Amino acid sequence: MVRRPRAAGEFELIAAFTGALPLTGPGVLLGPGDDAALLRPPRGQELVATVDAVVEGVHFDHRFTPGDIGWKALAVNLSDLAAMGARPLWALVALAVPPATPAARLRGIAAGLGACARRHRLAVVGGNVTRAARLSLTVTVIGAVGRGLALRRDRASPGELVLVSGTLGDAALGLRPDAPAALTRRQRRPTPRLALGLGLRRIASGAIDLSDGLVQDLGHLCRASGVGATLRAADLPRSRASRALAAALGDPWGAALTGGEDYELCVTVAPSRLAAARRAAGRAGVTLTLVGELTGPGGVRVIGPGGEPLVVGRGHDHLAPRR
Ligand SMILES: [Mg+2]
Structure with missing residues (x-):
């Protein structure tokens, strides 16, 4: 979950980040603010979960706007859910930021991530902000698919x-x-x-x-x-x-x-x-x-x-x- 600030500025960073995110949606009994999110899976469905990180200098560089970074961090995870035939429900976001990162940059990243979340109707139900040498954004997405209906890699046959x-x-x-x-x-x-x-x-x-x-x-x-x-x-x-x-x-x-x-x-x-x-x-x-x-x-x-x-x-x- 979003942690209590430990050092001066942490709270501002978290506020800058969560301000632009959709924090509630279907199945969200408790979103950010408690120790953990409380979520109700759709009746009779299987949950589908995936995690992926985007790291500065590896997955994005100075040519990406903050909004691009946030969009892509979520979109690559949603792509994995698409490949499973799943509908996305919830995301958790772990952000690592270098000490000198301006709050406006975090707001921009959150705006991009929030736009992608709203487009695909999912809620960001928790997260964490930490200091690090390089900016990175690790996103976990949880979705749902009807029992036995997931699209898998291991069921294809010759001739298809x-x-x-x-x-x-x-x-x-x-x-x-x-x-x-x-x-x-x-x-x-x-x-x-x-x-x-x-x-x-x-x-x-x-x-x-x-x-x-x-x-x-x-x-x-x-x-x-x-x-x-x-x-x-x-x-x-x-x-x-x-x-x-x-x-x-x-x-x-x-x-x-x-x-x-x-x-x-x-x-x-x-x-x-x-x-x-x-x-x-x-x-x-x-x-x-x-x-x-x-x-x-x-x-x-x-x-x-x-x-x-x-x-x-x-x-x-x-x-x-x-x-
Ligand atoms: Mg994949």
Whole structure:
């Protein structure tokens, strides 16, 4: 929970931070202010929990506004819930701030986080503020899904189709200094595909969100399910801006295949369920593109536009130096 101030200024920091957050919502019997939050899970549902941190110099740098930092810290967690087919309910936030951080910066971070929380109707039910050498924001999100309906990584089968939402490669290219605003926004303000995840329950056999790049993340799903996959590079959905930048760089497919942080969903669907999946995507207002098929075990293979096998580099590494 939000701790009592121990040193001068702590209370101001906490007040600056919590002022912009939605602190109550469905199932919140006691929010911030007691020793812990008291929460009532939706009747008959399973809880889904995840935690992720964003750290200055690793996940964001000086080009991110405070609002971008707060938005992204929550959005990356919501993306994990989307990939489970879960509805988000509550978040807990642990903030670590360097001593010289102005209160306005904390207010900005909280404003971004609060905007993302309101957009997706969840309450921030607790948190902590501590001093640290580097700014970081660790967010725990708890959601709910109907019994047995969660989208998992370990239930996909050979012969099923691989689909991805939205466009791929935007966020990785959005790190470049020469990137247009359409791509930098995708890097700094990712859109968690919650409505799509909810719509694909009972339709998809599996799902994973794309944090580390399609090849790497689909590889995780393949290993968990004991299958392999073949992807067709020419079918990868790419935005006009990313196509142009990738072509100028002489690497048409790299960002879409291995660039991280798009926070789109990669889902597997039996061929008989393809039309239903497309209808669900239409209702969620998201495009869903068929990019390949699952095979027997053997990793993720990529076929180039001329039918030739493509050699794919390593996936995205959050700890790698910024490109
Ligand atoms: Mg994930």
